[in-house]
Amino acid sequence: xxxxxxxxxxxxxQRWIRSSVLIVLITVLVVILAFSLFIYSNYYSTVQxxxxxxxxxxxxFFSNYVVKxxxxxxxxxYRYTESFDDSDRLELQxxxxxxxxxxxxxxxxxxxxxxxxxxxxxxxxxxxxxxxGTAPSTGERIMSVSAPMRFxxxxxxxxxxxxxxxxxxxxxxxxxxxxxxxLGGVIMLLVVFINLVFIRSVIEPVSEITKMSKRxxxxxxxxxxxxxxxxxxGEMVDSINEMSLKIAQSEKVQxxxxxxxxxxxxxxxTAITGWGETLIYNEHMDxxxxxxxxxxxxxxxxxxxxxxxxxxxxxxEDGRFTLNIEMIDIVAELEDSIFTYRELLHxxxxxxxxxxxxxEMPLIPGDPSRLKQVFLNLFDNAAKYGREGxxxxxxxxxxxxxxxxxxxxxxxxxPEDELDHVKMKFYKGxxxxxxxxxxxxxxxxxxxRFHGGTLLLENAEGGGLCVTIKLPVSSSI
Numbered sequence: 001x002x003x004x005x006x007x008x009x010x011x012x013x014q015r016w017i018r019s020s021v022l023i024v025l026i027t028v029l030v031v032i033l034a035f036s037l038f039i040y041s042n043y044y045s046t047v048q049x050x051x052x053x054x055x056x057x058x059x060x061f062f063s064n065y066v067v068k069x070x071x072x073x074x075x076x077x078y079r080y081t082e083s084f085d086d087s088d089r090l091e092l093q094x095x096x097x098x099x100x101x102x103x104x105x106x107x108x109x110x111x112x113x114x115x116x117x118x119x120x121x122x123x124x125x126x127x128x129x130x131x132x133g134t135a136p137s138t139g140e141r142i143m144s145v146s147a148p149m150r151f152x153x154x155x156x157x158x159x160x161x162x163x164x165x166x167x168x169x170x171x172x173x174x175x176x177x178x179x180x181x182x183l184g185g186v187i188m189l190l191v192v193f194i195n196l197v198f199i200r201s202v203i204e205p206v207s208e209i210t211k212m213s214k215r216x217x218x219x220x221x222x223x224x225x226x227x228x229x230x231x232x233x234g235e236m237v238d239s240i241n242e243m244s245l246k247i248a249q250s251e252k253v254q255x256x257x258x259x260x261x262x263x264x265x266x267x268x269x270t271a272i273t274g275w276g277e278t279l280i281y282n283e284h285m286d287x288x289x290x291x292x293x294x295x296x297x298x299x300x301x302x303x304x305x306x307x308x309x310x311x312x313x314x315x316x317e318d319g320r321f322t323l324n325i326e327m328i329d330i331v332a333e334l335e336d337s338i339f340t341y342r343e344l345l346h347x348x349x350x351x352x353x354x355x356x357x358x359x360e361m362p363l364i365p366g367d368p369s370r371l372k373q374v375f376l377n378l379f380d381n382a383a384k385y386g387r388e389g390x391x392x393x394x395x396x397x398x399x400x401x402x403x404x405x406x407x408x409x410x411x412x413x414x415p416e417d418e419l420d421h422v423k424m425k426f427y428k429g430x431x432x433x434x435x436x437x438x439x440x441x442x443x444x445x446x447x448x449r450f451h452g453g454t455l456l457l458e459n460a461e462g463g464g465l466c467v468t469i470k471l472p473v474s475s476s477i
Contacts, residue, residue, distance in 0.1 A: 044143070054162060059160050091106050092163075095158060097157065099113050100113050114161070119159055126150070128145060132144075205237075222245060273301060323366075325365050330371070335354075337376055341375075349390065352394065353392070362473065370447045373444075386411030389411050393407075408467070
């Protein structure tokens, strides 16, 4: 039962995690992705815009106040690179119309060609052009902005190019993205933790309610579940508690009614049986009348047995049932019952095969008359429902803690979905062939339980039902 509860609670927890945390996870991932794209775009566009603004301002100044001829361009480029204030952050290059460097703040050899597409675009289009990527000469990630230099109208005489390393920008972008990812991870951990705490606050009371409900279903009527919540779970607890009390009251009324009716039936049944046994030996009675009286006797005895079973079971439920425990030879008690019943089975053309325990078995605590009652009842059931198999097998075994007595028939067995119910009082399975109270197995189960043992029913391989009586070797009562 604990495994089933654990499996059910785990399933509920997993479904909750999938339905709630998964949505939050997807949302956080989308936000991280969007924020990462924003950071990436913002950082690089800011650097690009700054470089383009600087380049435009410088080229406008050169075009308007410095460059009047090619000689002025070269001279201005020399003086501007010598006095460039941002050389610690930027590289400034002056490039001719052939795409070759004339002057550079980093001392790049004159005549070398950077080979990036922003230079050729600025020369061909006359517009500021930018580019970012890996520098062909150094392999470093850079961003460059090339602005065309003009004089005498729109004639392009060269290019002013700003170059900056993206190493620090890349590092800042990665750091910002990692910070966002870390923040998202913290949020997810908080969400998972909060969800686990919440679902635990739901699962634990539900598991407790489930356990108590199963106890009620198994017959512990009247027990109450502790109410620790005042929400929907609390309302469910109130409903189950009320149901448990009402079932207990109903069971009490039913038990009292059965006990009362059974007591009332005993006296007339005893009279019917006594007079029937007297009349059946009357020599002056014809055959048909004797046959009718025999039927009356048979039915009266069946009803008497049913009444005794009902009375016994009500005593068990009321706590008035007692055992006369003594140290007994369980094998001897079983063999006495076999001897008592074997002839009856033979008359019904049923073979009883007994496999005794070959070693010496110690005495165990038990009530001999009650255990014989169990044996005979189980033999009777095996004869009724296993008649088609023509065979009943009985065996005894033991280990250090228990004695095992197995009674097997070769009939149709019991459907698997009925095995858990056949020991319930008044239950009759689909294979029931004879009328009865439906309480015999319930009485047997209670007697064995009072001995501290277990009555197990299972379908045997090859067909038929195997009933195992498991009794403790030492007293556990």
